[in-house]
Amino acid sequence: MLDVISAPPGTGKTLHCVEIIENEVRKNPNRMIFTNIIGLNMQGVLPITSSANKPFDWRDVPDGSLIVYDEAHEHPAFSKYDLLKNYQLPAVIDNMFDMEVARINDYEALKTFEKEQLLKKHGYVYTDLPETIKVKEKEELIRKVRKTQSFTLDRAKEDVLDIGRALTMHRHFGYDIIFVTQKPDLLNPYVKAATSQHLILRRLFKLPLAIIYSYAEVQDQFGNATRKNALSWRIWFFPKRLYKYYISAESHPVKPQIPMGLLAMVVGALCLIGYATYNTKNSDAELFGASQVSASGQQKTAPDSNQSATNNAKDVTQPSTDLIDLCRMAVNVDTPQCKKFFDDLTNSGGSIRGESEFVYDGNKPFDVDYTPTDLKPKDFPRFKNAIVYNGKCTAYSQQGTIMHKVSKQDCHRLANGDRPFDYFVEEKAQVQPTAPTSDENYKKSYLENIARLDAERHVKAQDATVQEEQIPLGTRPPQDITGANSL
Known part of the structure; x- marks a missing residue:
């Protein structure tokens, strides 16, 4: 995989790389490890040699190696900017082109076979070998030589840039590469595309520690929004034992610079926590009756002026519940012990609460708030x-x-039917049925007859029919019929 570690100078990014190398040496002592960290002297780690005209090529090291490249933005294949503007071909190659130009200028002094080779090499067409060539023809030949030289230089620059382009294939050969830079924006797109993890280090107030934020992709900028989007973060303390392995400015002591405002806030928060803890302990003590116990422990015997008060005051050394019951009695209110008890209770902010009684309002059956305090089991599993x-x-x-x-x-x-004897079963009282009296029998028969008659009357009313009856001729109508019906 390819990791990018970015941080400002003095944040401990190189020290973090040295720790990674140390862990890898202990874990895989046979693995090849290469780095360009200045002055690193650790067993099993090989240095990287890189120059402006011959940059380091990670493809030249054995497969499966670990490569830690510090200040990766200074490598022309990894940098965002063009660092090959002043790149030159090796001196041997440049000398070859210069010698070719000199031969063209000294064409007349060349031997016959040298002239033939020179003209054939540059594609000069002729019928008879010329003893001399014109100035314009020389300039054309020199232009071809310089063009070839320029193409060779461009090809060499492309070979250097291919070192960065080939990073997308590093996992196929088992390489693990770590690039260290001050700002990820200084790296080119090929490095960012091949990165699988980006670690950002931030050091606060020059303390010997740093916060490491982890991201899955390269973050060009770092701010509050970027900090919140981190996959994970952790606090990393500087391992001072590793300063001896390399040359770093961190080996010199740096005095921490903590802002006074932040220090005051931390001290104030600690004071508030301590004060809250102290008050919590006191509140717990008063809650469990510490004030009542201290008040009852300091009380002595009552005066002899009131015999009943004296007899009751003898029991003030009892638990706080008994003391509350005694002082709630009117005869004991004026005793010194109860006065002191009430004074202590007032100063501590306590109160005497009587036992809550169960009150039920039939008009509000759902507004019952009652919690029984004296619960006893009624049965047990058998x-x-x-x-x-x-x-x-x-x-x-x-x-x-x-x-x-x-x-x-x-x-x-x-x-299987072998039932044990139950010693806790309760015999239920059997209710003997009583014989009905004569009055009850009479009432029962009367009600049955009434019901039967009503049922018969109801049935007859449903089956009733109208019968026509013919009145004999000559029958006089009733006297009470008047009007048209009387005719």
């Missing part, structure tokens, strides 16, 4: 039943709950 299913026996209590602690032997024993 082995009553057993169910055997697929060879597994499960024991149940009298309420149908599973009893997990009953042994398998006892469970199967009960399932």
